[in-house]
Amino acid sequence: MTDVRAAATADAVAAASEDAYARIVAALIRVTGDWTLAEDCAQEAMALALQRWPQQGVPDNPGGWLMTVARNRAIDVLRRASVERRKLAELAVLALADPGSAQAAAEEEVVDDRLRLIFTCCHPALSMEARVALTLRTIGGVPTADIARAFLVSESAMTRRLTRAKTRIAEAGIPYRVPTGPALAERLPGVLAVLYLLFTHGYNAAGRPAFADEAIRLARLLRQLMPGQGEVSALLALFLFQHSRRDARRDGHGNLLTLDRQDRHRWDHAAIAEGLRLLAGTPQDGPYALQARIAACHATAASVEATDWPAIATCYDRLARIQPSPVIELNRAVAHGYAHGPAAGLALLAQARAGGALDDYPPAVAAEADLTARHGDRDRAAALFRQAAAVAHSEPERRALLERAGELLGGDDRTRRPPSG
Template sequence: MTDAADAVAVAGAEAYPRIVATLIRVTGDWTLAEDCAQEAVATALERWPRDGVPANPGGWLMTAARNRALDVLRRASVERRKLRELARLTDPEPAPSEPEGDVVDDRLRLIFTCCHPALALEARVALTLRTVAGVPTADIARAFLVTESTMTRRLTRAKTKIATAGIPYRVPTGPALVERLPGVLAVLYLLFTRGYDADGEPAFAAEAIRLARLLDRLMPEQPEAAGLLALFLLHDSRRAARRDADGNLLTLDEQDRSRWDRAAVAEGRSLLDRAGHGPYALQARIAACHATAPTAADTDWPAIARWYDDLALIRPTPVIRLNRAVAHGYAYGPAAGLSLVAEARSGGALDGYPPALAAEAELTARHGDPVRAAALFRAAADVVGSAAERRALLRRATGLAD
């Protein structure tokens, strides 16, 4: 029973987005597509322990969902064209010798539909997590700090708006593609960030990488798609080394670099050849400087500072200005960094922002004032939301006091 249940869980997680995307394309009904995908998983939980796990679990789930949708559409007397298209659906797993077809295209269509600019950014992220990544509504609600019922209503409103506004289920072309692509990239960036945060869910980051890889493969002429994938790979290459044996977060200079995923680093660097110099590509170039340094002491901080100078011209957000200050602090001395931190914090945009306090603390320690630095680390620990980050900040403060 346990083996069969595990097989259902794995197959369901992998096949759910493809099933939903394909059924939405054919039926145009989001709720029907999601309901049929969920019912297919429930049927598998009932039958696989008794009948055994099928040779192609994803195909089995697709067939079950297709048949369920067919039954519903027949009873509802939906037009015959949709019935004929649905009946022709085949196993979503393409043969190894065959190119990927509508299944991949369906997922890309779904991403662009979820990320339509008519929807609020939060709704785009939530809808992408639920429909494309298959993340349970309860988990999305926790990520957004709302109740499950509230998130359910938000998702329903977003899907209703797509239907009532006649938002097309397709990848746009021409000028519309240029307009829509930044929104898709921003949602994938947020999805990755939620998975890569100290207390994040790794599956979110993995899904963001998968979707970014898909986007880059189908749109190789878009440099920022390559830049975003490079950024994800270069950051995620460090995942195995981010914590010690006790689960404590480790800074870059504390990590065992032999545990970094060199294949991911190599792939990320190769993508930079066609990534251009957009905001995601610049962040990826910064990540590459870290990923290719044999030791922390070998990090090319002047190059990182230059990349941040360029990035700040494109996106002069308070957070980017803060990161630029840190880079300058390592490249040209802590006094230079502290001066830029003060500029970034002017206006109050970073008041109470834990990374700003931690950055000032680190530069202050390097400037020779451990007492003030320890106090700043403790202040950051008081307001940070992550338990792992809190422990790391307090450990840093204690180290300065010793």
């Protein structure tokens, strides 16, 4: 019974942290200006919940309980540090607003602590990678190891980047606010990159769906703040196209399904229609507009075979010119492989992998395996799928890749499924 109670408490703390952690950290940073203090106090509140909730029960307002504990801890620390009374007074009245209240909703339409924090993280004094990584860690609570994988660097290297970014904010006296005028547009690319990676972390095979939902919420809020920015609307459209498949990406056993095995009637067609409306009014050649148009080709096709692969390949050609990266080159190779034949895709993939950035990157190995299979070399393709499985980042991906290898070798194990689309 004790183990069951502890597990239930851990689940309750995890659920509360997804909803409240970023609010607590952002609110404490706003009042104290101290990033480390804010994060430490929020984490101590989570740890205390794990100790007390099994005996006392989960409170009616878990987020409010966590905010109170974190606030009191911050007050204790600041009192010992003899800070000015203003900060202590602000902390004393700090409370987590009831998210269901009309007043809280109205205030959030004007300004949001997390949005202020995102723009602070995305100050031009920081490098682009530092802006994205710091906001993912602080706003989304994304583990450092996962952020490192997104940037294709080691966890230790990412830890050092995060530390340097916080130090830079403190030393430069970067203000905690949403900028106005030209500064708002200057920081927009960094904000969009943050939301994009936040959504990706929630949408991938081993991700937490709450992150995808939060990215969509913040994208909507950002669009209200910057209604004339086409790339903001395009990013929101991209999220909606991708998220429309969330209920169809797994079977009844939780296994991932590729696009050709998904029941397209289960896609969220209202979200797709909203995405199309948003995309209709945006410029065509921005990086997120191009990605949204690629996603729209998938979302509106009746089947994988009916997908407009030449249009997708053209979009990736444009995207590679304006925003080159190893991952974009990888996706470009796959698109050309479907639009113009596997030989064309393999040739582009070899170019993309020449620099070494995609070595042991599971999607790159899996893409080579798929193109190789379509080119006719089933044995080599099966070996590549197994190689990709060996370095996969999640168990669902590993099972899916091994399933593809088994299919190519004539296996009949149907308990595993292919990777998600």
